[in-house]
Amino acid sequence: MAPRRSIAGHIALVCAGVSVLAVTLTLLFDHFFDSVLLAACIALIVCLPLSLLLARRAVAPALSLFRALAGTALSYRDGDFGFGLRWKHRDELGDLVDAHNELGGVLREQRLSLVQRELLLDTMVQNxxxxxxxxxxxxxxxxxxxxxxxxxxxxxxxxxxxxxxxxxxxxxxxxxxxxxxxxxxxxxxxxxxxxxxxxxxxxxxxxxxxxxxxxxxxLTSELRRQEVQTWKKVIRVISHELNNSLAPVASLAHSGAELTRRGQTARLEAIFATIEERARHLEGFIRGYARFAKLPTPRLEPVAWPLFVDRLRSQVEFVVDGELPDEPSRLDQAQMEQALLNLLKNAHESGSAPEAVTLRVRRQPGLLRIEVMDRGTGMSDAVLENALVPFYSTKRSGTGLGLALAREIAEAHGGRIGLANREGGGLVVVMSLPLPL
The missing domain is CATH 3.30.450.20 (PAS domain)
Structure with missing residues (x-):
C-alpha cells in the first residue's frame, strides 16, 4: 500500500524546491554579474515560468477530479447512481473520492429499494x-x-x-x-x-x-354472505322463542281439552290465563322485531329535559346525576324515550341495585352526552364487542334488540353509542348526539 501523503505537504515541497532553486540561481548569477539585484531578477525570470508549470502540473489531476465530481453530481440529480470515481493517491482528495463513492453506493441501494417498493405498491394497487x-x-x-x-x-x-x-x-x-x-x-x-x-x-x-x-x-358477495348469516341468526332466535311459547301452549290446550271432556272446569281459568300470557309475550316479541325493522325517520321537536325525565321515572326507577340541561334539545321524543327505557331496563337487569342505576345528561360544545350507568356485573371484552349487534344476547330470554334499537335511534339522530366497563364495577352506556351550531 502506498504511503499516505498530504496535499499541503506536496505544495509546500514544491514551493520549497522553487525557493531553493531561486536562491541557488541568485548566488550563481551574482558570481557572474557581480550584482545581487540583477542576479535576483534573472533568477525570478527563470523560476517564475518554472513555478507556473509545476503548479499547473500539480493541480491538473485535482481539476480533472473536480470536473468528474461535478459530472457525477449531475448524474445523481438525474437519478443515475451508477457512476464511480477513482483516485490513485492516498490524500485528502482520495478521502473525498471514497466518501463520494460511498454516497453513490448508498443512494444506489436506496434507489433500488425504492424501486422495489414502488413496484410492490403498484402491483398491490393494480390487483x-x-x-x-x-x-x-x-x-x-x-x-x-x-x-x-x-x-x-x-x-x-x-x-x-x-x-x-x-x-x-x-x-x-x-x-x-x-x-x-x-x-x-x-x-x-x-x-x-x-x-x-x-x-x-x-x-x-x-x-x-x-x-x-x-x-x-x-360489496355484493360480502353483503349476501352477511345477509345469510343474519337470516340464520334471526331464524334461530325466532324459532327458539316460538318453541318456548308454542310448546307449553299446545300442552296447556291439550290439558284444557282433557279437563273439559272430564267436566273438570275449575282449572281452566288458570290454563287460559297462562295461554294468554304466552300469547301476549309472543305479541310483544314480534312487535319488538317490527319496531326495529321499521324504525321511521326521527321527527325532531324541542324536548324539555325535566318533563322528559319525569315521564321516564314513571316507567322505570333511576337516579339523576347532576343538573339537567336548561335548554330543550331537538329530539324525536318517542324514539328517545324507547331508547333510554331499553338502556335503563338493561341497567336494572344487570344485577345492579335500583338506587345505583343513574342517568346523566350534559351539554358540551356541539354535543349532547347522555350516560346510563349501573353497578352490575359489567361485560367481558367479547360481550362488549358484540353487544350492539342485532340479535346478540347473553340473556336466556333476551332478543338482542334492546341495545341494537338504541344504537339505531342514536345513529338516526346523527349520533353514536358506546359501552364501557366502569371502574369499581358496572357498565356505562354513552349516547352522544350532535347539537346544532
Missing amino acids: TPVAMLLVGDGGHVVYGNLAARRLLNGGRKLEGLALETLLAAAAVPLREAVQRGGDGLFAVGEGDEEEVFHLARRAFRLNGRPHELLLLRH
Whole structure:
C-alpha cells in the first residue's frame, strides 16, 4: 500500500524546491554579474515560468477530479447512481473520492429499494379488487387501477380522461353517487343481477394542488354472505322463542281439552290465563322485531329535559346525576324515550341495585352526552364487542334488540353509542348526539 501523503505537504515541497532553486540561481548569477539585484531578477525570470508549470502540473489531476465530481453530481440529480470515481493517491482528495463513492453506493441501494417498493405498491394497487381513481383539480383522471379501468372504461386506460365524460357513459346509480358527493352505498342492476358498491372519497393536496381519491368497493358477495348469516341468526332466535311459547301452549290446550271432556272446569281459568300470557309475550316479541325493522325517520321537536325525565321515572326507577340541561334539545321524543327505557331496563337487569342505576345528561360544545350507568356485573371484552349487534344476547330470554334499537335511534339522530366497563364495577352506556351550531 502506498504511503499516505498530504496535499499541503506536496505544495509546500514544491514551493520549497522553487525557493531553493531561486536562491541557488541568485548566488550563481551574482558570481557572474557581480550584482545581487540583477542576479535576483534573472533568477525570478527563470523560476517564475518554472513555478507556473509545476503548479499547473500539480493541480491538473485535482481539476480533472473536480470536473468528474461535478459530472457525477449531475448524474445523481438525474437519478443515475451508477457512476464511480477513482483516485490513485492516498490524500485528502482520495478521502473525498471514497466518501463520494460511498454516497453513490448508498443512494444506489436506496434507489433500488425504492424501486422495489414502488413496484410492490403498484402491483398491490393494480390487483386490488377496490377500484381506485385519482382525480386532479381540473376534473381529469390522474391515475386509475385495473379495477377502475374495468368498471369505467372497459379495461382501457383512464389517465388523462375527464371524469365527467367517464360518468356520462357509466351506470346511472354510479353517476348519481359520485355527483351526490360524500361516502355511501349504491346498487347497479336489478333483481338477481343487482351489484352493490360502496363509494368512499378523500380530498388531499398533491404537489400543492388539490386532488380527490375515489374508492369503489364491490360489496355484493360480502353483503349476501352477511345477509345469510343474519337470516340464520334471526331464524334461530325466532324459532327458539316460538318453541318456548308454542310448546307449553299446545300442552296447556291439550290439558284444557282433557279437563273439559272430564267436566273438570275449575282449572281452566288458570290454563287460559297462562295461554294468554304466552300469547301476549309472543305479541310483544314480534312487535319488538317490527319496531326495529321499521324504525321511521326521527321527527325532531324541542324536548324539555325535566318533563322528559319525569315521564321516564314513571316507567322505570333511576337516579339523576347532576343538573339537567336548561335548554330543550331537538329530539324525536318517542324514539328517545324507547331508547333510554331499553338502556335503563338493561341497567336494572344487570344485577345492579335500583338506587345505583343513574342517568346523566350534559351539554358540551356541539354535543349532547347522555350516560346510563349501573353497578352490575359489567361485560367481558367479547360481550362488549358484540353487544350492539342485532340479535346478540347473553340473556336466556333476551332478543338482542334492546341495545341494537338504541344504537339505531342514536345513529338516526346523527349520533353514536358506546359501552364501557366502569371502574369499581358496572357498565356505562354513552349516547352522544350532535347539537346544532
